[in-house]
Amino acid sequence: xxATADPADKSNPATRLGFEEGQIVQELGYxxxxxxxxxxxxxxxxxxDLVDEDYDDVADAVxxxxxDDDGDLTDALVDALEYLAEGGLIWLLTPKTGRDGHIxxxxxxxxxxxxxxxxxxxxxxxxxxxxTRLATKSTAKQPKQR
Numbered sequence: 001x002x003a004t005a006d007p008a009d010k011s012n013p014a015t016r017l018g019f020e021e022g023q024i025v026q027e028l029g030y031x032x033x034x035x036x037x038x039x040x041x042x043x044x045x046x047x048x049d050l051v052d053e054d055y056d057d058v059a060d061a062v063x064x065x066x067x068d069d070d071g072d073l074t075d076a077l078v079d080a081l082e083y084l085a086e087g088g089l090i091w092l093l094t095p096k097t098g099r100d101g102h103i104x105x106x107x108x109x110x111x112x113x114x115x116x117x118x119x120x121x122x123x124x125x126x127x128x129x130x131x132t133r134l135a136t137k138s139t140a141k142q143p144k145q146r
Contacts, residue, residue: 013125014041017091017133019061026051026083029065029076033101034093035126058085065093065129067101073108077115077134090117090134099128108132 027050117134125131
């Protein structure tokens with residue numbers, strides 16, 4: 001790494017998720033296996049703590065950790081929409097291929113479509129986790145840059 005490189009770009013995986021300072025991110029599906037570095041990275045970027053399912057206001061984004069044995073993915077996505085501000089995004093975090101709880105990409109696509117969401121991108125975000133960006137139909141049509 002060069003001396004002029006921005007260390008946050010390399011050391012904080014959450015920078016790849018596009019969060020901004022001041023955003024409220026609601027976390028659903030937290031368990032012992034979630035990636036703590038990613039969680040802390042999001043809080044570092046936003047300057048706010050992640051809020052849980054007891055948060056009683058809308059969030060700018062939802063971080064949904066979901067494993068194959070967590071129940072119906074479509075239901076979880078529909079529930080996550082309840083908390084989302086207009087124009088907000090859901091980042092679905094699922095175990096990578098070969099990890100316990102992995103969910104096939106086709107199953108994610110089907111669940112997203114059924115829930116009325118558009119899958120816009122997928123990235124490997126942490127050692128054991130992949131992230132899929134899901135947007136409401138109106139959000140997906142909006143330009144990515146503000």
